[in-house]
Amino acid sequence: MFLKSLFISLSLVLSLLSSPQSQASIIEATFDNGTEGFRLFGGTTTSAPQFSNNGFIFATDLANSFSGFGFLASSAFLGDLSGAFGQEFSFDLSSSGGGALVAPTDSLFSFFNGNQSITFVGSVDPSGIFSTVNAVLEESSNFIFRTDIDATSPFIIRGGDITATNDDIRNVLSNVTDIRISGDLRFGIDTASLDNVRLNLVPEPNSIAVLALGLVLIPLVMRRTNRQE
Structure with a gap:
């Protein structure tokens, strides 16, 4: 027996x-039926993301210059995300209106653990159509590590920024308090659209x-x- x-x-x-x-496992937001708890930060014309019947969310810049607005992930993407280390974070981003892109290489998203953060710097040209942004959460990707939050925007690249190590990334992922996705990619008043936010996890x-x-x-x-x- x-x-x-x-x-x-x-x-x-x-x-x-x-x-x-x-x-x-996967944490994802497809915005098929609403904003799914996503919010906004920075200067925008509305206090919350707007929902499109085509299945994405969007927001419009309030300022005629760089205001650093963007999208805040819902609580489903927060907490202990240690299992996301070495896995992929991705989303589809579109930008329309305004003028030229702020920079060919830009800060596209940040993960926060309190005042500590890792920010991904990459290239994207979401000119009117959705482009996929994806990065593996490890030091071989192009992440910046910071121990403070910039008063203007977490996406402004500053002198003295250091490259994030695997230990930095693991530390931030151990207690994610905020995920910010940049929406202000153009000079002038522009509209950013977001879809298919996805985070892969392993136990x-x-x-x-x-x-x-x-x-x-x-x-x-x-x-x-x-x-x-």
Whole structure:
């Protein structure tokens, strides 16, 4: 009976470790039915993102110069995201109106843990159509690490910015308090649209190991209890 219980437990462990759910999960916002809890920051004409029936959200710049506006991710994307290290964060971005792009290479999104942040610097030209921005959350990608929040905008590249290390990225992901996606990519009054925000996650090895150990120990505890009786 004991060997049978142990065999069943080990089978459950193997099934758990090989299942897609134990290997990866996704947090996403597709905006098919609304703004899904996303908010705005910076100078915009509305206090909240506007929803398009075509399945995306958008906002319009309030200032005729660079105001640093953008989108704030919903609470579903916040908290302990340690499992996102080494995984991809992506979204579709579009910009229309206004003038020329602020820069060919720009700060596109930031993850915050309190006053500490990692900011991705990349190239995108979302001229009227959606372009996909994606980055793997590790030091081989082009991330800036900061320990303060710029009073004007977290997206302004400053002298003295340092490249984020894997330790910096892990630290920020351990308790994400804010995710900001830049919308102000052009000079002048422009409209930014956002769609298909996606964050890939894998379970932390420790949590899987604890669950697996528990399944193996169950028959051992049951056997000892039966003996005592």
